[in-house]
Amino acid sequence: MLHRRMQRVRVITLVFTALTAVYLYAFPAATLPYLALVFGHFAAGLLLAGLLIHVLIRTSSPGWIVTAVGAALGIVLAFTGASRPFEWLLYTHIGISVLGVVLLLAAGRRRPLITFGALSTAVLVLSASAWSLRELRWRDAYRIRNPDMPPEAQAYEGDGVNGPFFPSSSQTSHGGKIPSRFFMESQACQRCHPDIYEQWSSSAHRFSSFNNQWYRKSIEYMQDVVGVRPSKWCAGCHDPALLFSGMFDTPVRELIDKPEAHAGLGCVMCHSIAAVKSTMGQGDYTLEYPALAELAASPNKLVQAVHDFLVHVNPEPHRRTFLKPFVRSQTADFCSTCHKVHLDTHVNNYRWIRGFNDYDNWQASGVSGFGARSFYYPPKP
Template sequence: MVVGATRPWRWALWTHIVLAALAALLVLVHGLRAALPRPARPAVATACLLALAAPLARYVADRFPPEHRIVNPPLPPETMDGEGAGPKSPFFPSSSETNVGGTIPATFFMTSQACGRCHKDIYDQWNSSAHHFSSFNNQWYRKSIEYMQDVVGTKPSKWCAGCHDHAVFFNGRFDRPIKEQIDTPEAQNGLGCLSCHSIVHVKSSMGQGDFTIEYPPLHDLAASENPVLAAGHDYLLKLDPGPHKRTFLKSFHTLQTAEFCS
C-alpha cells in the first residue's frame, strides 16, 4: 500500500495531473466549439491559453523566487563595517545573520539525527563528513581559534565562527572564550543539516558567510524526541512533503551549488 506522495511515485502524480488537465481542456474546447460562433473562437482560445499560462507562471515564480538567487553586488563593501548587518550585529565581523535579527537556540543546529529518520543514507554520510567535524571536534581548527582568541580576543574569531561553529555561535556564546566551553555539546557539534538547509537567502558569494538563516517556528515539533509527536510529524510529512521541501531545499541549493558553497 502506498501512502502519500512519495518520490518513487512522483511520475504517477504528475501523469494524473497532466492527463486530468488535458481532458478538462478537451471537454472545454469541444463545448465552446458547439456553443460559440466562429468569430468569437480565437478570442476564447486566447483566454484559455492565458488561463493555462497563469499557473505555470506561478509555479516558476514559486520555484525560482528572486530572494533565492545568488547575485553579487557590482562592488564589494568599502570596509568590513559594510558587510552583513555591520558592527551592530551580534555576529559581526561575520556577515551571517538570522531572520529574527538576533540569536537563536543552539539546539536548532543539534538535531541532525531527526533528519536521519527519513534521510538515513545522507545522515550516515554526514556523520563522517568534514561538515560534521568542522568545529571544535576538529583539533586543528580548535587550536587555531584558541590561539587567535588568546592573541586578539573573541570578537575577531566570530569571522571564522560564521561558517564553522553554528551551534555555539548563533546562540550568542562566542563572546566567551572557547577554552571555557570546549567540552560542551555545542562546541563539539560541527555543522549539522540545518546549518545549510535553514539558509533562506545568500546576499553574495563575496566575503565570509554572507547568508541569512531562518529559525522555523515548528522546529521543536519536527525534532521532538517524543515518539508519538515524531511519528505524527513523519506521517504528515509523507502525506504532503511539499512544505518541508520548500522550507529546507531552496533553488540555490540545487541550481547554484558552487555559488552557495563558496
C-alpha cells in the same frame, strides 16, 4: 431525500477538493494553515472516493468515472508519496482529476463539445498561471547575485560592527538569535535520509567545530591574542550552534565540554541558508529559522508521524524550506559563502588579507567552464 443529500455532499466535497488542489499546488508553504489544508484535501479525497462507489454502480457518466480514477490515484499517492520518483504519478492524478471535473461541467450542456473546449482552454490558462506562481517566482526569488560594489570596509559587512555576529558576515533573516538545539538535531533527518546522514556523520562538516583539535587550538590561541569577538570571524562557518545562540560571546575554554561546542556543521546549517548575498565569501549568507522547525525534531512519536506523513504526501513545503533553488542551480556559488575567506582590520588589526579560497581557484580552473582552460575540455554531457 437521502439521494439528494448524498448528491449535495458529493458536489460540495468535489468543489472543496478542487479548490484546495489549486491552492496547494500554486502556493506551497511550510505553515500550519497550509498543512491543515493538505490534511483536509486528503480527507476530502477519501470521502469523495467513498461517495463515488455508490455513483459508479448506478451511472455510466464519463465525468464521474474519470473523477473516480483520479481519486483512486490520490489514494495510491498516499502510499507511494509524491517525492521525485513519483512526481509523474502526482501529475497524472492532477491531470485525470481535472479532466473529470471538466467532463462533469460540460455534461448536459446544449453544446457539450464547445463547452468542453472552452473549459479546457480555461484550465490550460489556469494551469500555466499556477505553474508560474509555483515555479518561476520561486526560482527567481532565490538566485545568488553579486552586488554592484563590495562593502567599503569590513565594518559594513553583515550586520556591521554593532551586529551580534560581527566580524562574521553571517546574518539571520529575523535579525535575532537562533536556539542552539536547532543545529544539533541532525538525527531527525536520518529518518528519511539515512544514507546522507551516514555520509555526513564522518565528513569534515561534522568535525568543523571544537571536535576538531586543530581548529580548537587555533581559536584558543586567537582568543588569547586578540580576544573573543574577533574569533566570531571563524564561527560563522565553523560553530553555528555557538554563534547564533549567543554562546560564542564566552571564551572557548569555558565552553569546551558543552555539546554545542562539538556540534560541527549539522544538516540544517547549510540547508537553512535562505540567501547568499555575494560570492565574496566570509560567511556572507542569511540564515532562516523555519517556523515549524521543532515539528521535525520533536521527540513525540505522534508529532513525528504526522510530520513525516505530511512530507510524504506533499514534500514541496519541506523542500522549499531546506533546499533553496541555488543549492542545485548555483552550487559552487552557494559553497563560496564559506569556502572563500579574507581577514581584515577587525580580525587582524592590520589590513585586508586573502585567506584560503577554494571558490576562485575552482572558477579559474578548466572544470568550471569559466576559465580559459575550459576551451580544451570536452563538452559537458
